[in-house]
């Protein structure tokens with residue numbers, strides 16, 4: 198069990214409550230060994246993606262969460278958005294410096310990686326807990342980044358304020374009971390409110406369904422959410438048996454790509470969405486409205 202921030206392997210801690218980490222796909226892309234499904238689906242460049250979180254804390258305790266929780270040291274003030282932005286770039290540079298001696302790295306891509314143009318605000322914890330999340334997103338927007346913000350939906354007030362390039366609502370449950378059972382808190386009413394306002398957001402909107410075999414792979418349960426939230430895309434994605442989730446779930450909860458596809462086909466039939474892409478290696482199927 199990771200007990201403190203200093204034990205988090207591969208993370209660069211930024212200020213008092215933020216962190217940056219290069220993701221697996223950035224590393225693979227630098228070596229020309231593949232790229233993230235988001236490059237395939239949405240056209241971002243994996244090697245220029247900065248993965249960060251402005252709040253190493255979460256208000257849920259999902260069974261499928263791979264992140265270690267309860268990491269936040271006590272602190273009295275939140276850092277400024279400009280500070281987090283600037284320090285996150287420096288942190289990315291420190292992480293990239295480790296690739297100079299690595300065999301097989303594409304030098305041109307490594308040079309480009311020093312100028313990230315995409316931020317995935319989704320690394321660990323719930324980013325909307327940072328009270329100035331909309332300002333942080335704006336700083337990245339103003340500096341030419343495409344901003345992907347992933348939320349668990351428990352902070353509808355922040356969702357109303359924030360204007361990322363692409364907003365993800367990550368969903369695992371479909372009602373109060375399943376939310377309590379799978380995500381460990383009584384905040385479903387707040388998620389429902391986010392589902393209601395989701396369709397009014399002007400940015401590109403995505404619902405990500407994290408699918409666990411024999412637990413929530415029931416397409417009919419999610420139909421009302423898709424119809425109400427009216428996302429541009431739905432990502433049906435397999436749960437991955439990684440990190441801390443292994444303490445709560447068996448490996449058998451991780452569905453095969455074919456099962457995810459079956460789920461997506463059924464959901465497409467029930468909602469009128471159509472399957473527009475898929476990534477076998479990431480076990481994810483994209484539906485488009």
Ligand code: SF4
Nearest residue numbers: 255257259262322349
């Ligand atoms: S909302 Fe995200 S960070 Fe929080 S417990 Fe669930 S999966 Fe983990």
